[in-house]
Amino acid sequence: MHSSGDDQPAGEPNTPDEQAPLMSVAAGILFAALPATPEERLDAVEQLRAVGPRVNRELVSHSYLTGDDESLTAQELFLADENDGMAPEWEALRANYVSRAIVVSTVILLAAPSLGDRESDVALRVGFGLDTENTRIRDRLFGPLGRHMNLSLIEDLPHHEIGFGDAFRRTCLGGVLHALGSFGRAADGVPRQSSTAAIQSVFPARGCAGDWIDIRGSGFGSTQAAGLTLVFTAYAGGWVSAIVDPTHWSDTHIRVQAPTGVGNGPVGFLQDRPSGSSQTVAGAAEQLAGEALACLGRSAIGFAQKLRDLGPRLDAPHISATPETRFAGGPPKIFGFLGNCATRAMLRPRGPLTLSWTTDNADTVEIRPTGPPELPVPPTGLPTAGSHTFPSVATTRSWTGTYTLRATNPCGTVSRVIDVDSANAGRSSWLAAARKAPSRSAPSAVCTTSSATNRTCCVGHPWAA
Incomplete structure (x- = not known):
């Protein structure tokens, strides 16, 4: 239900249609199987909080809060596997409906409405309610996502229609209610x-x-x-x-x-923010994911996985980055520096060597070799991120050398070192040496492919997660 236009602050719409696409999009970014970076997911949470006051006005007149609760749901949504004679159509309905309903409930909590410690009660009613009031609120807040959850054929299916008070007492939804409340309080207490x-x-x-x-x-x-x-x-x-x-x-x-x-x-x-919880968001997210899985089964698997990833990130304050707020401060950083896709490069006889690097906030970079004369010297004037390939490194003996990458800006210089080993006693000896040499892959992010080695290197980057 929605408050009258007389209560609406100046400059804001009389209907929540403007926020409906945002809340639907945010739900997709946070919990759908679409690719999204951690930064994009945290930005979506901030956008939900920005429309929180309008969401609050949409929910404050809910019949549960006014003492005349009309919310209804179906027992079959939570106990479908425990009842004999269940209509086979219910299992198909549960898979789609339940996954969307738990997302709607959680997204409402992330918008941080203020409903006198009854936020989770209202959120679950809007998410799982099959009655006219909750269907209408869901539609107004979530637009297309809410409309997809309108079970217009509910009267044609055998079901037990119950109020949410009974649902919390008689089904596993009570555990979800408790966990959802803990999650909302923990997330709301973070600056x-x-x-x-x-x-x-x-x-x-x-x-x-x-x-x-x-x-x-x-x-x-x-x-x-x-x-x-x-x-x-x-x-x-x-x-x-x-x-x-x-x-x-x-x-x-x-x-x-x-x-x-x-x-x-x-x-x-x-x-x-005043903290109403001693629990971390990560801990509360893990609890909610567990309760959702226990209650809703396979329908909640995707939601639980996304929530477990999001929870720890919400424990740290987040500020959305824009071109206007960007400040490039401090010394540069080196996100990755590799030789032949490893931090310790093994050269096969007369084989190629590709150096790959990624830096941030650097004005200049240089790569200095230290070791035998066979170790090739990189050119000057290198880009701050890129790669350089030596097609063939002439070797007449076994040796070890190093390359030092130095990145510089007016605030300072940072460096990183990689090792290069050459074994010239034949292919079998080279393979044996390669197996013994410690090496680790870089986190995937910025990738380059060498035509000489026909290998793709992914050099570490801060947004790789």
Whole structure:
């Protein structure tokens, strides 16, 4: 149900049609079998939180909250395998309906509505309800996804129609209710990106720790609000807080020094949240995944896998990256440096050698050889990410050498070393040496194919997960 247009804030639509596509798309990004990067999934969560107030207004008039609950579901959705004489059509309905219903319930919780600690009760009713009220709310919030869950033929199937109070007492849905509530409280307690402060520019967009940075935008507040923290991406991962002189803070302009440990990534504002749970999001996600699998069986496998992957990522605050909020700070990083697709390259007699590398925030890179004269010397003027192949490395003896990759920018220089071994006593000896040499594959991300070796190398990248 929806509140009247008189209660609607200025500038917002009188219907939730605008958020319906967003919530449906977010559900697909988070839980459908479509490819999505971890960054895209966290951005989808932030987008859900942004429409949370409108979702809240859609749910606040639910009959469960007004004391006249009309929500109905079917016992067969949860006990289909435990009843004799079950219509065979139910199993097919359960597989499709249940998987969508549990996704809808969880996505509603991720939008963080505020319903007086009854968020999970309402979310499950909207997700699994077969009555007119919940079907209508689902349709209004999720658009096409909600319409696909309209079991218009429900009256033609043998079923036991029950209220949700009975469902929680008599079926496994009670365990799902408890776990969903724990997940919602844990996720809601993590500091989140400010919904009011909007950054329009960061200047300069590149710098080192201690450099003065001007941040312009709107909604910062005339003074720094309690619990609001300006953060930069940390070089070591996560976020590093910036201390702002109160005289340098206004509603549209902040002047601040880049903090120690700054890295390459977005700048933003994190707002503290009162924690209503001592449980981590990862732990709560694992509990919900387990309850969903125990209650809903195979229909919940895909949901459980996605949730277990998402849970640990939600334990860390997230700020969405945009071109306007990007700040390239600190020394460069080397994400990967390989020889013939390994950190210890084994050369076969007169065989090729391909060096592959990926860096971030580097101005220049150079590769220096150390070892015998047979070790080929890479050219100068190399790109900050790429590969170079020596088609044939002449060897007359066995030897070991190293290559050192050095990446440099105004904030510093970083380096990484790989080993190269050559065994020239014949193919059998080379294979034996190769088996003994320690080697590891790089995480897949940036890939290059050498025409000389006919091999594809994937060099590590921060967004590979």
